[in-house]
Amino acid sequence: MPRNRVAARxxxxxxxxxxxxxxxxxxxxxxxxxxEVAKILDLNRFTVLRHESGETLVKVNDAIAxxxxxxxxxxxxxVKQLTDLARQGKQRGWWTAVGANLHPAFSYLxxxxxxxxxxxxxxxxxxxVPGVLQTEAYTTELLARRQHLWEQQNPLPLxxxxxxxxxxxxxxxxxxxxxxxxxxxxxxxxxxxxxSAQVMQDQLRHLLELSEQPNIKLQILPFSTGVxxxxxxxxxxxxxGGAPVDGVVYYENSLSFSDDEDTLKRHTEQFDLLRAQAKxxxxxxxxxxxxxxxx
Numbered sequence: 001m002p003r004n005r006v007a008a009r010x011x012x013x014x015x016x017x018x019x020x021x022x023x024x025x026x027x028x029x030x031x032x033x034x035x036e037v038a039k040i041l042d043l044n045r046f047t048v049l050r051h052e053s054g055e056t057l058v059k060v061n062d063a064i065a066x067x068x069x070x071x072x073x074x075x076x077x078x079v080k081q082l083t084d085l086a087r088q089g090k091q092r093g094w095w096t097a098v099g100a101n102l103h104p105a106f107s108y109l110x111x112x113x114x115x116x117x118x119x120x121x122x123x124x125x126x127x128x129v130p131g132v133l134q135t136e137a138y139t140t141e142l143l144a145r146r147q148h149l150w151e152q153q154n155p156l157p158l159x160x161x162x163x164x165x166x167x168x169x170x171x172x173x174x175x176x177x178x179x180x181x182x183x184x185x186x187x188x189x190x191x192x193x194x195x196s197a198q199v200m201q202d203q204l205r206h207l208l209e210l211s212e213q214p215n216i217k218l219q220i221l222p223f224s225t226g227v228x229x230x231x232x233x234x235x236x237x238x239x240x241g242g243a244p245v246d247g248v249v250y251y252e253n254s255l256s257f258s259d260d261e262d263t264l265k266r267h268t269e270q271f272d273l274l275r276a277q278a279k280x281x282x283x284x285x286x287x288x289x290x291x292x293x294x295x
Contacts, residue, residue, distance in 0.1 A: 014108040014257075016054035018115070018248070019063070019085035021259055024052040026070040040069050060086045081240065088114075106164075108257060112248055113172050117179050118241035121172070122271050125234045126186035126221075128194070129203060132169045133183060133210055133218075138203045139165050141195035173215075182217040184274050186230070190220065190291050197295055204292040211285050219278035220287050229273045237267055 027037055038045045050056035051066075058066075063082040067073040113121065113132075123130050129138060143165075172179045193200055211218045221228065239247040245261045258264075279287055 014111045015085055015088050015115070016057065018054075018259065019058055019082065020052040020054040022082065022085070023058070023063075023066055026066065026072060027052070030070040032069070037066075037069060041065055058086045062086065081246075085115075109250060110168055110171070112236075112238045112250065112257070113168060113179070115240045116238040116247070117172075117177070119239035119247065120180040120182065121239070122182045122184075122237040123234070124184050124230050124236075124271060124274055126188060126230055127192070127234070128189050129185065129207065130183050131165055132172050132181070133207060134165065134169075135199070135203050135206045136166060137199045138194055141199060173210075173213075178213070178215045180215050182219075182275075184219045184221055184230075184271070184278050187220060187222045190288070201292060201295045204288055204295065208285065208288050208292065211281070211288070217281055218284055218288075219275060219281060220284040221274060221278040222287075225277050228277055229270050235267055235270075237264070237271060 027034075034045050034048050037043075038048050041048070047056065051058050051062065060083050063086040064073070064079065067075075067079050067082055072078050128142065131139070134142070172181065190204070194203070207218060210216050221230070233251070233253045236250040236252070237247065238250065245264045247264060248257045248259045249264055249267045250257050278284070
């Protein structure tokens, strides 16, 4: 497992892990040891370590103090990111109400989507329509057959599973400042029937409506592309509004995340290659219109 792989753990909130990783990187870039930082801040070495692992809550004042020690307190954007993470790390979101019945990766996914509201989400999905772009009927058909986000010993009722996805969609795409979303979808997702013909027609119509929104870009990767760099499976890149490597990548197949900079750069390049091979945004709309007419 890569050093910066973020494992889905119920005992360590995702936002705290993200903040801890940032603090560790800043410390390493400043050339300071745990002991040196602890001495400067008059803390126990293990307190600094637990802050970096996410096991202990980092308060807003702690985040500001760390920024001063690491010499980045003049970077207003970075300080805001640190303090926002510290502030959000102690909050409980709507998803915690069903968290006991879900794989912990679900809460991580929702929190990553929340952090990306100031940045952008780029998703590659070869076989199905991305979750937040699905209609309720399409989601229902999928979740009735796929329980990979549920704990085997305590499955979430289907209706509640559909409702949580709808809540994610509202969090991302609702409101006055919806998140920027760039989705590349494999042709198989458009051609493979999910549910009845009516379900697919409504889903295609929904994609066309979404593609008209200024914050959403949709591209279709056709079969005619042949072998491409996305054959390893789907992934989602979350950018939190800073540098290109300020974020995480999510792998749905393994329900895991990585915030490793080299991994993020590799997947960014992968997405750019897929984007170049896919139909353009206007051509993808035309393709969806044709697919809808033929259903």
